[in-house]
Amino acid sequence: MNKPIKPDSMPIPFIDIAAQRRRLGSKVDEAIARVMAHCQFVMGPEVGAFERDLAAFCGARHAVSCASGTDALLLVLMAKKIGPDDAVFCPAFTFCATAEVAVLAGATPVFVDVDAATFNIDAKSLERAIATAKRAGLKPRAVIPVDLFGLPADHDAIAAIAQAHGLFVLDDAAQAFGATYRGRSLGKLGLATATSFFPAKPLGCYGDGGAILTDDGELAGLLKSLRVHGEGANRYDNVRIGLTGRLDTIQAAVLIEKLKIFPDEILAREKVARRYASGLDNVVLAPRVPEGLTSVWAQYTIRVDGGRRDPLAAALKVEGIPTAIYYPKPLNRQEAYRDFLVAEGGVPVSERLCGEVLSLPMHPYLDAPAQDRIVEAVRKGLAR
Numbered sequence: 082m083n084k085p086i087k088p089d090s091m092p093i094p095f096i097d098i099a100a101q102r103r104r105l106g107s108k109v110d111e112a113i114a115r116v117m118a119h120c121q122f123v124m125g126p127e128v129g130a131f132e133r134d135l136a137a138f139c140g141a142r143h144a145v146s147c148a149s150g151t152d153a154l155l156l157v158l159m160a161k162k163i164g165p166d167d168a169v170f171c172p173a174f175t176f177c178a179t180a181e182v183a184v185l186a187g188a189t190p191v192f193v194d195v196d197a198a199t200f201n202i203d204a205k206s207l208e209r210a211i212a213t214a215k216r217a218g219l220k221p222r223a224v225i226p227v228d229l230f231g232l233p234a235d236h237d238a239i240a241a242i243a244q245a246h247g248l249f250v251l252d253d254a255a256q257a258f259g260a261t262y263r264g265r266s267l268g269k270l271g272l273a274t275a276t277s278f279f280p281a282k283p284l285g286c287y288g289d290g291g292a293i294l295t296d297d298g299e300l301a302g303l304l305k306s307l308r309v310h311g312e313g314a315n316r317y318d319n320v321r322i323g324l325t326g327r328l329d330t331i332q333a334a335v336l337i338e339k340l341k342i343f344p345d346e347i348l349a350r351e352k353v354a355r356r357y358a359s360g361l362d363n364v365v366l367a368p369r370v371p372e373g374l375t376s377v378w379a380q381y382t383i384r385v386d387g388g389r390r391d392p393l394a395a396a397l398k399v400e401g402i403p404t405a406i407y408y409p410k411p412l413n414r415q416e417a418y419r420d421f422l423v424a425e426g427g428v429p430v431s432e433r434l435c436g437e438v439l440s441l442p443m444h445p446y447l448d449a450p451a452q453d454r455i456v457e458a459v460r461k462g463l464a465r
């Protein structure tokens with residue numbers, strides 16, 4: 082017979098999508114049922130309705146939904162005709178999709194180091210990367226800052242460098258939609274903002290999905306064409322090379338409902354982050370939000386130095402507390418990305434962070450007793 086699990090050793094979920102399902106009750110099921118009834122599974126009415134809601138949420142003039150966060154990034158590079166001989170700058174410390182799209186577009190990603198305190202692109206390293214690209218005979222065209230773990234990058238510094246060097250800014254807000262930078266919502270910074278609705282993201286759907294936010298009407302028009310095979314006047318008028326890159330109607334229906342509770346979930350995430358900070362501040366390097374910015378806490382990522390990170394993760398696992406390492410290697414060390422360029426001076430901060438970061442369970446439904454158990458286990462694990 083299995084031994085009954087004691088409540089204080091019950092596994093804690095890393096993210097709790099089921100708790101959100103319970104909160105939403107039958108709303109999502111009813112929204113999906115409406116799509117099942119009208120049967121417009123591709124580009125049904127929910128797609129346009131969701132795009133209007135999403136644009137209104139962040140104040141962008143246009144929201145163009147698409148099949149994933151990766152497609153959102155790629156579609157913008159395609160619209161801007163990024164290609165061979167172009168350099169696209171992105172952090173080395175990010176999810177692979179940020180650099181992958183540059184390669185898919187035919188360009189060269191150039192890896193930039195990040196700031197140790199924010200995990201986001203370091204403006205000085207970006208300047209060095211631009212010089213590196215020029216020396217290699219590439220044309221600097223675009224920078225893709227990432228708002229990692231939910232925290233906006235240093236957008237004013239990036240915008241100034243981008244302007245000085247004629248780059249456009251494509252913000253990778255896959256992890257950070259809903260966050261703000263000095264009073265502006267993500268979606269309003271740079272030429273365009275890409276986001277992802279992968280289920281684990283702060284605003285996730287029940288499959289894959291993504292969107293591009295922009296104030297540029299011409300760009301929005303191009304993106305709408307590109308996501309449907311480069312259609313012109315109609316589907317059988319092919320004026321450019323595109324993708325099958327649309328958001329499914331069912332996912333749009335799910336997102337309409339989820340967006341309604343998103344502001345409340347952002348507040349709940351902030352509360353969880355504050356409780357972690359007060360419990361952990363004096364034992365680990367806890368994340369800090371710079372003045373004037375807000376985070377949506379896609380991850381709560383601590384830094385544990387001196388080789389203590391992996392033993393701590395193992396000790397937490399024994400206590401039923403899952404953790405994750407985002408990211409174990411900087412992209413320039415991944416086999417697929419080894420041959421691309423790295424900013425002069427290398428990416429030492431990214432390298433160091435990969436050995437120190439540890440993400441703890443984080444979601445809006447993490448209750449105080451579970452969180453206290455996590456905090457206690459981290460403190461105990463580090464005291465060993």
Ligand SMILES: Cc1ncc(COP(=O)(O)O)c(C=O)c1O
Nearest residue numbers: 149150151176178179255277279
């Ligand atoms: C920083 C970043 N960029 C891009 C993506 C790609 O999003 P998707 O998985 O929806 O393609 C992700 C998400 O996984 C991400 O975390």
